[in-house]
Amino acid sequence: MVRCLIVDDSRRFAEAASALLERQGLQVVGVAANGPDALRLAQQLRPDVTLLDIDLGGESGFEVARRLQRETASPIILISTHAEQDYRDLIAASTVLGFLPKAALSAAAIHLLLQGN
Template structure:
């Protein structure tokens, strides 16, 4: 069965590219959102197995969004992965303190990388 993925990113170009990449590798992209409010409205209904959240959502913070997911939804935080064009070292303590399973650089985004993270966080 395909893993169900929801992607939150303010870049339509990245959303399209990530969706194509993940679907080619057997994932089902069950939803996308370009803002925190849209993600909060749509994510639970999509019933994803994993949620990818960009740390920089234009004028919004993906770090704040994952904290809101924790408070306002029933999402399993071990299924939330932060993504960014920045490296984990660039973001330091923000990544460590976020209620998310892991951080993944956008340049390393792949179905295999996501599965590896989920396998480490059953």
């Protein structure tokens, strides 16, 4: 079973995504709303994948991704309500596993990105 950490500043989205992914067979091991909590939980829980919102209120998801990748070995999938083309260059320049629009988030999409790694 894939163990995932969700990092999103919207509690409503994090709860809905957790419920959806759990129903689809993933294990959501933690939820963080900001970079420091994400780093602490990733180090403590060692998820198989981290789903990271690009826009964390006042924080850049890209900067949080850099810190997570420096400190943990968890693959990162960026998520957003914005279209991928809005961030295409930043995503391409990063070392994240991939990008998923929040509307397309599913266990199957996560598995596809993990298998492509």
